[in-house]
Amino acid sequence: MFGWVELFQASTVYFIKKLTLKKVFLALLFVLLAGTSGWLFFYLALPELPPPLPNQKGSQDYRIISFDLPDSISFAGEPIPLELFTTRESLERELIVNTYWHSSTLLLLKRSNRWFPVIEPILKQYGIPDDFKYLSMIESGLTNAVSPAGAAGFWQFLKSTAKDYDLEVDNDVDMRYNVELATAAACRYLLKSHEKYGKWSLVAASFNAGSRRIDDFLEEQQSDSYFDLLMAEETERYLFRMIAMKMIIENPEKYGFFPQEEKLYPPLKFEYVVIDQDIKNWADYAKEHGISYKLLKYFNPWLRSTRLRVKKGQEYTIKMPLPPFNLTHSKLNELLKQE
Numbered sequence: 001m002f003g004w005v006e007l008f009q010a011s012t013v014y015f016i017k018k019l020t021l022k023k024v025f026l027a028l029l030f031v032l033l034a035g036t037s038g039w040l041f042f043y044l045a046l047p048e049l050p051p052p053l054p055n056q057k058g059s060q061d062y063r064i065i066s067f068d069l070p071d072s073i074s075f076a077g078e079p080i081p082l083e084l085f086t087t088r089e090s091l092e093r094e095l096i097v098n099t100y101w102h103s104s105t106l107l108l109l110k111r112s113n114r115w116f117p118v119i120e121p122i123l124k125q126y127g128i129p130d131d132f133k134y135l136s137m138i139e140s141g142l143t144n145a146v147s148p149a150g151a152a153g154f155w156q157f158l159k160s161t162a163k164d165y166d167l168e169v170d171n172d173v174d175m176r177y178n179v180e181l182a183t184a185a186a187c188r189y190l191l192k193s194h195e196k197y198g199k200w201s202l203v204a205a206s207f208n209a210g211s212r213r214i215d216d217f218l219e220e221q222q223s224d225s226y227f228d229l230l231m232a233e234e235t236e237r238y239l240f241r242m243i244a245m246k247m248i249i250e251n252p253e254k255y256g257f258f259p260q261e262e263k264l265y266p267p268l269k270f271e272y273v274v275i276d277q278d279i280k281n282w283a284d285y286a287k288e289h290g291i292s293y294k295l296l297k298y299f300n301p302w303l304r305s306t307r308l309r310v311k312k313g314q315e316y317t318i319k320m321p322l323p324p325f326n327l328t329h330s331k332l333n334e335l336l337k338q339e
Helices: 004-018 021-045 085-100 102-126 130-140 159-164 179-197 200-209 211-221 233-250 282-288 293-299 329-338
Strands: 270-275 316-321
Touching: 085 102, 085 233, 102 130, 102 179, 102 233, 130 179, 130 200, 130 233, 159 179, 179 200, 179 211, 200 211, 200 233, 282 293, 293 316
Parallel strands: none
Antiparallel strands: 270 316
């Protein structure tokens, strides 16, 4: 008896013998035409690629290019020595990094519209150059970030430094997260450093590395210039990051950013409320005042626990959001039901 394999082979040979050359040719032609028509159908069904975006108003399209540096530039009124090749290449590095790190830089552009109006008048009040607002930008991204070392807030104060500059830090409150008070504390630090070094570039370096390390660098290397010092990479890049962000924020279109004004984050609207007695539960307080616990903490991130203990004769001032920033999901659902 034949096995199924032998039977299949015998049947195949018989079938091939029965086919005429003409039939074989027609079969091959059919296969070829079917394959060609299928390919054409797939190709023609592909969506048409959109035309390239116009160059709009800026000098930068989406080509990856190296930007021309200006002939001269200053930081906090001090000229930056672009004649030094190390200075030029350091600035160019930060300009390239921050220009092509699109998502991060775009978010900074949007946040700066909300937070620079808060920071700028405090810097002016203390006589600190306006350029130092970019220090908070590169330190924290204009967020209440926390570093691995425990530095916190817009200005990234450590607990010990915060207390040295009169910022209250305990279980219930942490004023490193209070933008206004932390900015004022940063100003006091910067003024003290400027009294010591006399140069804003070294003041910026000391904010990053600490005065003790900057003192050591100056003494060991027998130099008095930020631009001649060999320091840790982070400190060497620090000032140039600030300058690069200043260049981009002041002229975003030149570097390929087109942040429509209506899409920038608007300044927050709120009213101040004085708290002069204990708050047992902030969630209860928020509900009683028609907002969520989340909103209360967003406007007052320095409130670090669910309660607040107020000492006799002491008081705190909190921010309560005003429309449209006081809208909660619960309120929204109520409004939708009424429609």
